[in-house]
Amino acid sequence: MRKRIPKILVTGGAGFIGSAFVRRVIATRQSSVAGKQSQSFEVIVVDSLTYAGDLKRLNWGLSPKGTVPNFYQVDICDKQKIDSIFKKENPGIVVHFAAESHVDRSINDATPFIETNIKGTQILLDAGRKYNAKKFIFISTDEVYGEIANGKFNENSPIKPNSPYAASKAAADLLVQSYIRTYKFPAIIIRPSNNYGPWQYPEKLIPLAILRILGGGKIPVYGKGLNVREWLYVDDCVAGILAIMNKGKIGEAYNLGSACESKNIDTVKLLLKTLGASRNRFEFVKDRLGHDIRYSLDSGKITRELGWKPGVSLAQGLKLTVAWSLKHQAWLKSKLKDINKLYIN
Numbered sequence: 001m002r003k004r005i006p007k008i009l010v011t012g013g014a015g016f017i018g019s020a021f022v023r024r025v026i027a028t029r030q031s032s033v034a035g036k037q038s039q040s041f042e043v044i045v046v047d048s049l050t051y052a053g054d055l056k057r058l059n060w061g062l063s064p065k066g067t068v069p070n071f072y073q074v075d076i077c078d079k080q081k082i083d084s085i086f087k088k089e090n091p092g093i094v095v096h097f098a099a100e101s102h103v104d105r106s107i108n109d110a111t112p113f114i115e116t117n118i119k120g121t122q123i124l125l126d127a128g129r130k131y132n133a134k135k136f137i138f139i140s141t142d143e144v145y146g147e148i149a150n151g152k153f154n155e156n157s158p159i160k161p162n163s164p165y166a167a168s169k170a171a172a173d174l175l176v177q178s179y180i181r182t183y184k185f186p187a188i189i190i191r192p193s194n195n196y197g198p199w200q201y202p203e204k205l206i207p208l209a210i211l212r213i214l215g216g217g218k219i220p221v222y223g224k225g226l227n228v229r230e231w232l233y234v235d236d237c238v239a240g241i242l243a244i245m246n247k248g249k250i251g252e253a254y255n256l257g258s259a260c261e262s263k264n265i266d267t268v269k270l271l272l273k274t275l276g277a278s279r280n281r282f283e284f285v286k287d288r289l290g291h292d293i294r295y296s297l298d299s300g301k302i303t304r305e306l307g308w309k310p311g312v313s314l315a316q317g318l319k320l321t322v323a324w325s326l327k328h329q330a331w332l333k334s335k336l337k338d339i340n341k342l343y344i345n
């Protein structure tokens with residue numbers, strides 16, 4: 001009898017990290033078809049294609065055979081449509097990336113964050129329960145812990161979010177925890193640090209800085225640029241998510257950080273150097289409201305239990321990101337109009 005290939009339903013698969021995850025799973029499937037030993041999955045993507053979603057990301061780098069077969073342009077807040085997708089596809093695994101993801105937008109208007117990040121997550125959890133999903137991976141964020149001036153957050157640190165974005169993710173994170181406890185729902189929570197890499201929407205610091213260097217204008221740096229972020233290259237993040245999906249313990253939370261901490265001003269200066277641009281191409285702008293000073297994760301648990309370690313340093317990752325950006329300038333510049341509405345300096 002032919003073995004059934006397990007199905008993964010990926011929400012937010014047309015987004016930055018979700019698409020990198022989908023591409024990796026499909027590429028792995030292609031290599032296992034070609035005879036190499038690796039776990040193979042069928043992938044279904046659900047994404048409503050907000051301003052942040054883009055189908056171009058999904059097929060990038062895959063052979064024609066590797067194109068995503070099942071794409072549903074559906075809002076995760078649409079309970080009926082989500083129910084019918086689960087009924088039809090009956091996925092064994094759900095990996096839930098879909099979210100409103102930009103802190104500045106949440107400060108301007110928290111409404112879509114509450115809808116998608118909280119209500120959308122509840123709808124997916126209920127569909128997962130109803131149709132008996134075997135594993136539900138929730139992509140949370142390091143921002144649920146709030147800021148930390150010294151030391152690191154571990155998985156038992158209190159959830160104490162500061163921005164409306166982080167609060168909406170924390171609410172979803174807690175909701176997932178409540179389903180684990182109340183219904184013994186087989187979920188795992190992953191809390192990654194700041195990601196960067198190819199195909200990131202250029203409203204976030206690193207691609208915004210590259211876009212400004214390539215497209216003209218100065219890079220806006222909040223305050224005095226002293227806020228520290230822990231930068232995780234997107235392929236390392238995807239490898240960590242796969243390790244947790246395949247071998248992580250049900251009911252647990254895992255931090256997923258790189259330990260590559262850098263002040264925003266230093267990150268921008270490193271980028272200017274990588275691009276060979278003049279050192280004065282940035283300007284300090286009025287600080288973000290409620291700006292968290294530092295995020296820092298203790299990611300010892302995933303390394304000890306699953307053997308995952310980040311492989312790409314910040315300097316290497318920026319080189320890779322810049323190389324990709326130079327080849328995809330048209331895509332980055334196509335988002336310029338939208339970005340200029342956000343950062344009027």
Ligand SMILES: NC(=O)c1ccc[n+]([C@@H]2O[C@H](COP(=O)([O-])OP(=O)(O)OC[C@H]3O[C@@H](n4cnc5c(N)ncnc54)[C@H](O)[C@@H]3O)[C@@H](O)[C@H]2O)c1
Nearest residue numbers: 012014015016017048049050052053075076098099101195
């Ligand atoms: N980017 C980071 O640095 C980072 C760090 C930690 C955690 N995360 C989390 O990882 C996940 C993915 O982040 P990202 O940077 O790839 O985000 P992104 O903004 O690039 O992509 C989000 C995707 O979700 C889709 N989406 C939004 N609302 C939807 C809805 N109502 N229904 C269906 N689809 C919808 C969008 O169309 C888009 O394709 C998010 O949950 C985010 O909170 C991101």
